[in-house]
Amino acid sequence: NREEPLYSNVAREGAVSCLITSRDIELKERLGQGSFGEVMKAEWKREDGRTVLVAVKMLRSDALALQGAFGEFVKEVNAMIGLNHPNLIKLYGVSLSSPYMIVQELAALGSVLDRLRKECSLTSVAILVEWAKQICNGMAYLERQRWVHRDLAARNVLLSALNKIKIGDFGLMKSLNPEEDCYVMTEHKKIPFPWCAPECLKKRQFSHASDCWAYAVTLWEIFTFGEHPWAGNTGAQILQLIDQEGQRLPKPKACPPEIYRIMLHCWSHRESDRPTFAALTEFFRTVQLEVL
Numbered sequence: 072n073r074e075e076p077l078y079s080n081v082a083r084e085g086a087v088s089c090l091i092t093s094r095d096i097e098l099k100e101r102l103g104q105g106s107f108g109e110v111m112k113a114e115w116k117r118e119d120g121r122t123v124l125v126a127v128k129m130l131r132s133d134a135l136a137l138q139g140a141f142g143e144f145v146k147e148v149n150a151m152i153g154l155n156h157p158n159l160i161k162l163y164g165v166s167l168s169s170p171y172m173i174v175q176e177l178a179a180l181g182s183v184l185d186r187l188r189k190e191c192s193l194t195s196v197a198i199l200v201e202w203a204k205q206i207c208n209g210m211a212y213l214e215r216q217r218w219v220h221r222d223l224a225a226r227n228v229l230l231s232a233l234n235k236i237k238i239g240d241f242g243l244m245k246s247l248n249p250e251e252d253c254y255v256m257t258e259h260k261k262i263p264f265p266w267c268a269p270e271c272l273k274k275r276q277f278s279h280a281s282d283c284w285a286y287a288v289t290l291w292e293i294f295t296f297g298e299h300p301w302a303g304n305t306g307a308q309i310l311q312l313i314d315q316e317g318q319r320l321p322k323p324k325a326c327p328p329e330i331y332r333i334m335l336h337c338w339s340h341r342e343s344d345r346p347t348f349a350a351l352t353e354f355f356r357t358v359q360l361e362v363l
């Protein structure tokens with residue numbers, strides 16, 4: 072069970088670097104606001120004497136927020152332990168003395184979404200296709216490990232360099248048991264409707280296939296340079312459009328037709344008709360696009 076308490080998980084992993092004392096962290100500027108507290112850039116002085124730049128997710132310390140927020144903190148750490156892929160943000164360790172902190176790999180260029188909205192004219196279609204491929208590689212790794220991300224969206228896809236994708240924000244991630252092929256959400260959480268497959272909206276069922284749907288919405292955000300999917304529609308209206316009327320987001324102007332075909336495949340109504348991330352990886356490995 073990957074949701075045992077944080078302490079036993081940290082101990083079991085036995086990674087010396089897992090427990091970090093706050094004395095070795097020097098906070099720098101604020102990167103943004105996370106779900107359970109601020110995200111800061113920081114310098115981490117490692118045991119070997121080297122100093123590395125990191126991102127630190129701090130747990131809010133106000134007592135009122137603490138109960139719920141601590142649960143979220145633990146879930147995120149538990150999900151990140153053991154993940155090891157070049158396209159996923161790596162966990163370096165946690166500080167369990169006040170303030171509680173998750174110390175992780177820094178993606179110095181921030182989110183793909185911010186980047187696209189601020190500097191769309193500097194971003195070529197070839198780079199966008201490279202991002203699509205690297206996000207797919209990170210998701211294929213999660214699929215192999217039986218993790219369902221549940222919150223894949225351009226806001227949660229970060230960049231450590233212009234051509235280095237790092238998927239982050241594992242706060243909603245769930246592990247599937249060998250006998251399960253989906254997770255039925257029981258907790259009360261805000262779910263991001265425009266990224267949700269019909270079965271998520273109707274039955275709260277999340278799976279690799281619903282991650283695949285969200286992946287295609289993420290591609291749509293990328294190729295529209297950060298437009299809002301289904302802007303102006305409520306969750307109920309989105310469900311009506313995608314489930315009853317069979318509508319799909321339109322092809323973004325900058326999107327190569329081969330990639331839009333993939334997006335439509337990922338938006339198949341039946342989960343079993345959608346491609347696996349393993350199959351999508353193969354597509355990106357072999358495809359020849361005219362834009363490249």
Ligand code: ACK
Nearest residue numbers: 102103104105110126176177178181182
């Ligand atoms: O869009 P952003 O600049 O990228 O603002 C959000 C904010 O913190 C809340 O999530 C940023 N952020 C989160 N994790 C990291 C990280 N590992 N490296 C850099 N920025 C991060 C995120």
